[in-house]
Amino acid sequence: MRFTRSHRTGHLPMTMRPGTDAAATTTPAFTTSTTAATAATAAIPHGTAPAPTAPTLDELLAFARTAAADPGLAARLRALQTSPDARNWIPLAGPAGSEAWVIGWPPGAETGWHDHGGSVGAFATAAGRLHESSLAVPLPGAGWRSLELLPDLDRERTLPAGAGRAFGAHHIHQVVNPSPDEHAISVHVYYPPLPLMRRYSRRGRVLGLETVERPEQW
DSSP states (O other): OOOOEEESSSSOOOOOTTOOGGGGOSSSSEEEEEEOOOOOHTTOOOOOOOOTHHHHHHHHHHHHHHHOOOOOHHOOOOOOOSSOOOOEEEEEOGGGGGGGEEEEEEEEEEEOEEEEEEEEEEEEEEEEEEEEEEEOOOOOOOTOOOOOOTTTOOOOEEEEETOOEEEEEOOOEEEEEEOOOEEEEEEEEEOOOOOEEEEEEEEETEEEEEEEEEEEGG
C-alpha cells in the first residue's frame, strides 16, 4: 500500500451518478486518445470472477463499519505509530476470503488516483474525516495509455467517523485526509484480494495510466 502526502512538504510514496453502474450504461464513458501498448499493460487482468459464495457489497460494507467501530483496532494501529508523521496499516481477515486493512492517515495524506484491479470493496472511517474523489468507468482492453472521460462522471464525498461506502469493480478514486492537524483511521475491505492496483494521473478530463503495482510491491 502506498500513499502520498499533500498539504505538507513534498510527497511520500504509498462516479457515475449515484445508483448507477458504469457497466450497465450504453454510452461509453470515455474515448481512447492514445494506444501505446506495453507488455506490462497487456498482461493486466481485469479481476477474478467472484465465486458463488462471494460476499455481497452490503456484507463488505457492514464488515468495514463494524471493524471501524472497534476501538481495539484503532488502539492497535496507534500503538504501531512511530512518529506523528508516520503512516501505518495492519491487515485483517475479511469475510468470505476477502482481504482487509486498518489504515492510519497523517494530516494531508492521500492515495493518489488508483483502482483495485477489478476487485469490489468498501471502506469506512473510524476516526477523523476522509474525502473521496471518484468515478466509475469500465476500462478498455490492453494497450491503452490515456482516456478522455465524458463530462459529469466525477463524484465527491466526505466521510466523517462512522460513515462508509461500497464500490464496484470499475471504481477509480482518490482518498485524502484533508485535515491540517488531525489524524484519521479507516477500514478497507476488498474481494477478491487485490490482484493489482493501477495508478493514474488526472489532467482535467484526461485519465492517464501511470503504473501498475502488484501485491509484492506493497
